[in-house]
Amino acid sequence: QKEVEQNSGPLSVPEGAIASLNCTYSDRGSQSFFWYRQYSGKSPELIMSIYSNGDKEDGRFTAQLNKASQYVSLLIRDSQPSDSATYLCAVWGSGAGSYQLTFGKGTKLSVIP
Amino acid sequence: KAGVTQTPRYLIKTRGQQVTLSCSPISGHRSVSWYQQTPGQGLQFLFEYFSETQRNKGNFPGRFSGRQFSNSRSEMNVSTLELGDSALYLCASSLAWGQGTYEQYFGPGTRLTVT
Numbered sequence: 001q002k003e004v005e006q007n008s009g010p011l012s013v014p015e016g017a018i019a020s021l022n023c024t025y026s027d028r029g030s031q032s033f034f035w036y037r038q039y040s041g042k043s044p045e046l047i048m049s050i051y052s053n054g055d056k057e058d059g060r061f062t063a064q065l066n067k068a069s070q071y072v073s074l075l076i077r078d079s080q081p082s083d084s085a086t087y088l089c090a091v092w093g094s095g096a097g098s099y100q101l102t103f104g105k106g107t108k109l110s111v112i113p
Numbered sequence: 114k115a116g117v118t119q120t121p122r123y124l125i126k127t128r129g130q131q132v133t134l135s136c137s138p139i140s141g142h143r144s145v146s147w148y149q150q151t152p153g154q155g156l157q158f159l160f161e162y163f164s165e166t167q168r169n170k171g172n173f174p175g176r177f178s179g180r181q182f183s184n185s186r187s188e189m190n191v192s193t194l195e196l197g198d199s200a201l202y203l204c205a206s207s208l209a210w211g212q213g214t215y216e217q218y219f220g221p222g223t224r225l226t227v228t
Binding site: 090103 | 148158168169170217218220222
């Protein structure tokens with residue numbers, strides 16, 4: 001059974017601070033990793049993808065992957081109130097013969113003005 | 114480029130009925146995946162279609178089925194609805210299938226309520 005674990009939060013950070021979101025996964029054979037943002041009442045929106053160990057930066061977002069530790073994180077610099085949402089970690093790999101995207105239950109981020 | 118579209122956006126059904134949901138992927142995308150999202154279980158994978166064939170399937174009962182048409186549009190059917198089927202059903206499209214490097218983009222979802 002593949003598992004993707006995230007702290008449910010809520011994670012509260014002041015405006016302008018760095019928000020750090022973490023995710024661990026159980027399937028060592030996982031190949032691809034994604035972060036989605038989901039506003040309340042809306043569908044998930046892809047914000048980052050990362051496939052190899054190390055850091056990947058896109059604007060205020062940095063994804064970090066450590067396959068040896070089975071750990072992936074998302075850093076949001078200069079957090080804004082508009083970043084307040086639930087962040088979903090998703091891991092792509094195979095399990096029981098089925099390739100699929102497995103999601104964590106999400107971390108709710110609240111950015112305080 | 115238009116995004117993923119899903120119809121209808123909201124549905125109310127009675128236990129025992131069946132329902133069909135529709136998804137049109139982003140133009141040029143050939144893979145469609147379906148997910149169920151509930152507050153308790155989060156986002157769970159139902160199945161994935163590519164070239165009109167189901168390529169992967171999650172751990173859901175046979176009451177949940179789907180199909181894909183030659184234009185990549187997909188439908189999902191749930192028969193003999195149960196109260197526990199109340200959820201947000203999300204469709205996601207990607208360029209192709211078989212490699213995790215193909216990013217998935219979600220539609221707005223269909224909110225199904227079973228009474």
